[in-house]
Amino acid sequence: MSDLTDLYQEIILDHNKRPRNFGKIDQPTHFAEGHNPLCGDELSIFLDVQNDKIDDVSFDGQGCAISKASASLMTERLKGKTVEEAREVISEVRKLLIGPEESEPDLETLGDIAALEGVKKFAVRVKCATLAWHALEAALEGKSTTSTE
Amino acid sequence: MSNIMPQPKTDPIIPFPLNVETVRRDFPILDIHVGEKPLIYLDNAASTQKPQVVIDAIQRYYMLQNANIHRGVHYLSQKATDAYEEARRKTARFINAESEDEVVFVRGTTEAINLVATSWGSRYILEGDEIIISHLEHHANIVPWQMLCERVGAHLKVIPINDDGDLDLDAYEELLSDQTRIVAIGHVSNAIGTVNPIKTMIKTAHSRGIPVLIDGAQSAPHFPIDVQDLDCDFFIASAHKFYGPTGIGFLYGKAHQLDAMPPYQGGGDMIQTVTLEKSTYKKAPGRFEAGTPNIAGAIAMGAAIDYLEHIGRANIVTYEQELITYAKERLQKVEGLSLIGEPAEQAGAVSFALDSVHPHDIGTILDKKGIAVRAGHHCAQPLMKRLGVPATARASFAFYNTKEEIDSLSVALEKIRDLFV
Ligand SMILES: Cc1ncc(COP(=O)(O)O)c(C=O)c1O
Numbered sequence: 001m002s003d004l005t006d007l008y009q010e011i012i013l014d015h016n017k018r019p020r021n022f023g024k025i026d027q028p029t030h031f032a033e034g035h036n037p038l039c040g041d042e043l044s045i046f047l048d049v050q051n052d053k054i055d056d057v058s059f060d061g062q063g064c065a066i067s068k069a070s071a072s073l074m075t076e077r078l079k080g081k082t083v084e085e086a087r088e089v090i091s092e093v094r095k096l097l098i099g100p101e102e103s104e105p106d107l108e109t110l111g112d113i114a115a116l117e118g119v120k121k122f123a124v125r126v127k128c129a130t131l132a133w134h135a136l137e138a139a140l141e142g143k144s145t146t147s148t149e
Numbered sequence: 150m151s152n153i154m155p156q157p158k159t160d161p162i163i164p165f166p167l168n169v170e171t172v173r174r175d176f177p178i179l180d181i182h183v184g185e186k187p188l189i190y191l192d193n194a195a196s197t198q199k200p201q202v203v204i205d206a207i208q209r210y211y212m213l214q215n216a217n218i219h220r221g222v223h224y225l226s227q228k229a230t231d232a233y234e235e236a237r238r239k240t241a242r243f244i245n246a247e248s249e250d251e252v253v254f255v256r257g258t259t260e261a262i263n264l265v266a267t268s269w270g271s272r273y274i275l276e277g278d279e280i281i282i283s284h285l286e287h288h289a290n291i292v293p294w295q296m297l298c299e300r301v302g303a304h305l306k307v308i309p310i311n312d313d314g315d316l317d318l319d320a321y322e323e324l325l326s327d328q329t330r331i332v333a334i335g336h337v338s339n340a341i342g343t344v345n346p347i348k349t350m351i352k353t354a355h356s357r358g359i360p361v362l363i364d365g366a367q368s369a370p371h372f373p374i375d376v377q378d379l380d381c382d383f384f385i386a387s388a389h390k391f392y393g394p395t396g397i398g399f400l401y402g403k404a405h406q407l408d409a410m411p412p413y414q415g416g417g418d419m420i421q422t423v424t425l426e427k428s429t430y431k432k433a434p435g436r437f438e439a440g441t442p443n444i445a446g447a448i449a450m451g452a453a454i455d456y457l458e459h460i461g462r463a464n465i466v467t468y469e470q471e472l473i474t475y476a477k478e479r480l481q482k483v484e485g486l487s488l489i490g491e492p493a494e495q496a497g498a499v500s501f502a503l504d505s506v507h508p509h510d511i512g513t514i515l516d517k518k519g520i521a522v523r524a525g526h527h528c529a530q531p532l533m534k535r536l537g538v539p540a541t542a543r544a545s546f547a548f549y550n551t552k553e554e555i556d557s558l559s560v561a562l563e564k565i566r567d568l569f570v
Contacts, residue, residue: 040533
């Protein structure tokens with residue numbers, strides 16, 4: 001059962017139960033919907049970016065514990081960061097979730113997000129964890145929808 | 150027969166009534182472990198496991214009978230052709246078709262529905278015509294009709310369901326119009342197990358001269374089927390859902406329907422004569438079987454049919470009804486669990502939600518306990534939307550499942566709820 005406890009760490013269960021920054025932002029400067037056709041999950045990401053700084057970020061939608069926790073952890077981590085810093089986080093998350101075996105993501109940059117590491121052992125669930133991040137990237141690039149496929 | 154081959158178990162003790170321990174021994178895969186845990190396979194609506202006799206039939210074919218059919222004059226070609234056509238007779242008997250010429254071998258349910266939508270559709274569906282399906286359908290019985298509608302400018306009409314997951318039959322009668330050209334409905338819902346009253350629905354459509362196609366993918370595994378009694382125009386199923394191999398299934402069509410339909414694909418085996426200017430086609434079913442078919446698959450489907458008849462179709466109904474009744478009772482005792490869809494008559498599958506726990510989390514944790522269920526939209530997104538859920542967890546049953554397995558599932562679900570809620 002240790003794989004399972006790696007996957008569903010306390011932090012993840014907690015973010016699933018009490019998602020942070022959940023709901024829409026009134027007048028987002030950036031917005032994107034992420035869609036996982038495999039399971040039908042849909043998450044929306046809202047950003048309020050002023051002078052290249054993420055003043056506010058939130059997410060909305062429905063998903064499994066992994067996708068919700070991932071989105072919640074993301075918003076917590078990005079609030080107040082510059083877009084540049086956000087891109088660094090994205091790049092470390094990529095290493096964490098889909099990087100080759102030997103990649104060593106920077107744990108300091110990741111913070112609590114590192115709790116998602118256990119997902120790697122569950123190939124079919126990796127897309128749940130990456131959904132919010134795909135949507136974030138799409139939002140930053142000014143696209144309004146994206147899909148994990 | 151040489152003795153290098155595993156011989157089919159020709160004469161095991163007839164389990165009457167069905168003895169689940171005996172039956173389980175016919176399915177080698179049921180002995181495997183997932184990690185440390187013995188496999189509990191509750192994803193039968195997606196695909197059933199295969200008894201040894203079906204596995205043997207495939208091996209026997211490739212070891213002793215393999216050649217192309219309907220072509221050679223040599224020994225093996227004759228043997229393969231005989232075995233393939235014997236499988237057609239078995240399939241006709243399986244659904245009580247009047248003649249084996251009414252049985253077309255296809256890749257599965259999806260291909261069969263596409264075949265009818267394309268071939269029958271090109272002959273009979275014109276701009277402004279209407280096709281009726283229901284809100285319960287699998288994508289395989291939605292998308293081919295949508296494609297046809299788009300092609301010719303016809304309209305898709307949908308029989309609504311009530312909150313229990315039963316079809317609204319009054320609405321059905323109102324939908325039938327002078328423009329309706331065909332009714333295409335599932336017999337049993339793969340997502341929530343609703344058994345539709347197809348016999349009366351067929352009668353109603355026929356009273357207005359409208360033909361009916363039945364998607365039997367989820368009924369053929371569970372009930373005896375009698376197409377003459379049902380009087381349906383088409384009946385379709387996939388072998389892999391009734392203990393046969395993947396890549397093979399059948400399309401039953403009434404002779405007059407099949408005979409009036411243009412070919413689906415062109416090629417070898419479906420023609421009478423070919424000149425460079427024009428070809429003439431075989432009669433049904435050959436007309437619809439262009440190219441080298443899945444010969445081993447058809448023969449093994451025949452073996453699955455023999456096996457089901459050997460177990461006794463009535464025994465299967467009795468045992469499975471007891472199992473699903475037990476499953477519904479036991480699952481409802483799990484705190485926070487709600488059944489999704491409570492149709493008047495239910496077979497095969499039970500869908501449920503567990504408080505706010507997402508079905509995928511349920512699926513992942515159950516998998517670690519060796520329990521295979523399906524979590525997702527079950528290729529029925531319009532139905533999920535109607536029921537107000539993005540996805541469900543679904544346990545679906547075969548006659549080799551036991552009450553103890555249902556208990557294990559229920560206990561596991563109780564633990565999952567403790568973890569998440
Ligand atoms: C009701 C129903 N129709 C159609 C299909 C499609 O069957 P196949 O994938 O074997 O073509 C399925 C199986 O998933 C089903 O359950």
